[in-house]
Amino acid sequence: MAVRPIVVWPDSRLREETKSVETVTDEVRALYKDLWDTMVAYQGIGIASPQIGVPIKMFLIDAMVATGEEGADPVAFINPEIIATGNETDKSDEGCLSFPGVYVPIERPSTATVRAMGLDGETFEIAGTELLARAIQHENDHLTGKLMVDFVGPLKKRMIKRKLAREADYEPDQAEI
Numbered sequence: 140m141a142v143r144p145i146v147v148w149p150d151s152r153l154r155e156e157t158k159s160v161e162t163v164t165d166e167v168r169a170l171y172k173d174l175w176d177t178m179v180a181y182q183g184i185g186i187a188s189p190q191i192g193v194p195i196k197m198f199l200i201d202a203m204v205a206t207g208e209e210g211a212d213p214v215a216f217i218n219p220e221i222i223a224t225g226n227e228t229d230k231s232d233e234g235c236l237s238f239p240g241v242y243v244p245i246e247r248p249s250t251a252t253v254r255a256m257g258l259d260g261e262t263f264e265i266a267g268t269e270l271l272a273r274a275i276q277h278e279n280d281h282l283t284g285k286l287m288v289d290f291v292g293p294l295k296k297r298m299i300k301r302k303l304a305r306e307a308d309y310e311p312d313q314a315e316i
């Protein structure tokens with residue numbers, strides 16, 4: 140188990156194509172633990188493998204957000220697939236560990252259902268609303284190389300790039316997804 144450095148945008152590893160997991164091996168379980176440690180260290184509520192430089196289709200969401208269970212292990216979503224989203228949308232500020240200190244208002248469907256494989260190798264589905272729906276979509280985006288800056292115009296994108304360059308060595312202090 141180890142806290143791994145967070146890959147910060149515009150690092151190209153955040154755009155890398157990710158690979159599916161065939162079976163849950165010790166390597167996959169070790170990746171889960173590193174993601175968990177890193178998410179906790181940086182106080183995120185979700186984290187995706189490319190954010191620690193590993194191009195594998197897996198993300199984690201904090202148990203409180205994913206299932207409402209306090210103190211439970213984060214939920215692993217392996218080879219996730221969003222199988223349904225609602226027609227209604229919500230616009231809300233999003234943060235991301237790969238964009239420290241940056242918040243962007245993003246409009247997304249307010250409900251989302253994801254199908255994924257768990258660490259036990261079994262397929263499961265979770266239907267999310269509100270923060271969970273947003274977290275599912277945000278983390279799933281990471282696995283397809285889509286990032287918060289893809290939702291903003293060129294001017295705002297430039298401002299974000301400048302801000303991140305200025306604060307290259309940051310200490311995270313807020314919950315970010």
Ligand code: NI
Pocket residue numbers: 234235236237277278281316
């Ligand atoms: Ni993110």
